[in-house]
Amino acid sequence: MMKLNDYKTVEYPTTLYKYRDWSNSLHKKILTKGVLYLAPPSSFEDVKDCNVPEKFPKKSELYDFFLEKSKKEYPNRNRNEHRQFARYWTEKSPLGNPRKLTKLIEELNNEFNDRFGVLSLTANCNNDTMWEKYANNHMGVCFGFDAKALFDCVGGGGEVQYVDKLPTIDFVKDDFVKKHVKNIFFKEKKWIFEQEYRLHKMWKSRASMDDRCFKFPVDSLVEIRLGKDMPLSDKEEIKQIARQNFPKAKIIECS
Structure with missing residues (x-):
């Protein structure tokens, strides 16, 4: 099981890439507005992403679960108070219904x-499958970012692990960190071609579209790779915008 580390101790490549479809106006905002989007998991193509199986205690196990919970969270209670707490929540908890x-x-x-x-x-910026699937079949663009700058900007994140069978979250035995890692950083092996690193953020309340679009540092965009089949007009448009908004970014025409 991987560990959830402080982002400053996470190992990641120097440059991380985002494949985009230049014909999609929302995707253009990376270059025109200087923003990246933190998507809700419900929008993912993979319905199991951030939605791994969960194991909840059986009703027969609830009394012991709440008894231990009382002892851990309220150590000053006496034996009778612990038992009263366990009996009450065994009956009232939605876990038993x-x-x-x-x-x-x-x-x-x-x-x-x-x-x-x-x-x-x-x-990976030279992945044909990624170009085909996420960059309009080589007619799109691949943006390269300074990974450290993005981690500094967003905070949490790490490398995705690809497995034959997704881990199950144990509601009773897993602590918060283990639940988080299992849910966020594991995907089925059929997605291994993505070689994904992900950054994430949790807001205190419901996040608006504006909340989810964060302004990244100008110097963090270091590469702009133009798809090998990108129309000439799109290439010229990107070059013009890049010269104005991201003059330090290196423009590379793929072949």
Whole structure:
């Protein structure tokens, strides 16, 4: 199991890349507005991304679960008080009621999607599959960013792990960090071609579109790679905008 480290100790390549479709007006904002978008997990193509299986305690296990919870969180209580707490929550908790549990999970998932954002990047700028899938079949563009500058700007993040079977979050045994790592940094092996690194952010309340679009440092955009089949008019448009907004970025025409 990977560890959730402070972003300053996460290992990552010097440059991370974002493939974009230049015919999409929203994708153009990287160059025209100098912003990147932290997407809600609900918008992902992979429905299992940030949505790994969860294991909840059976009703027969709830008493012991709440008894231990009381002892851990309220160590000054006496034995009788711990037992009263465990009995009360065994009966009242939605964990013991399938209908309430389903509703609770739905509410938590909705809140998570409203408040959480992910920026997906990749370590590989010469990946034909990525060019085809995410950059309009080589007619788009691939932006290269100074990885450290982006991590400094956003904060949290790390490398995605690709596995045959997604890990299961154990509601009882896993602490917050383990739950977070399992949910955010694991994907099925069919996505391994992406070679993904992701940055993420959690807001205190529902994030607006403006919240999710963050201004990145001008000098952090270091490369602009033009797709090998990009129309000449698009190349000229990008070069003109780049000269004005990102004069230090190196423009590379792929072949």
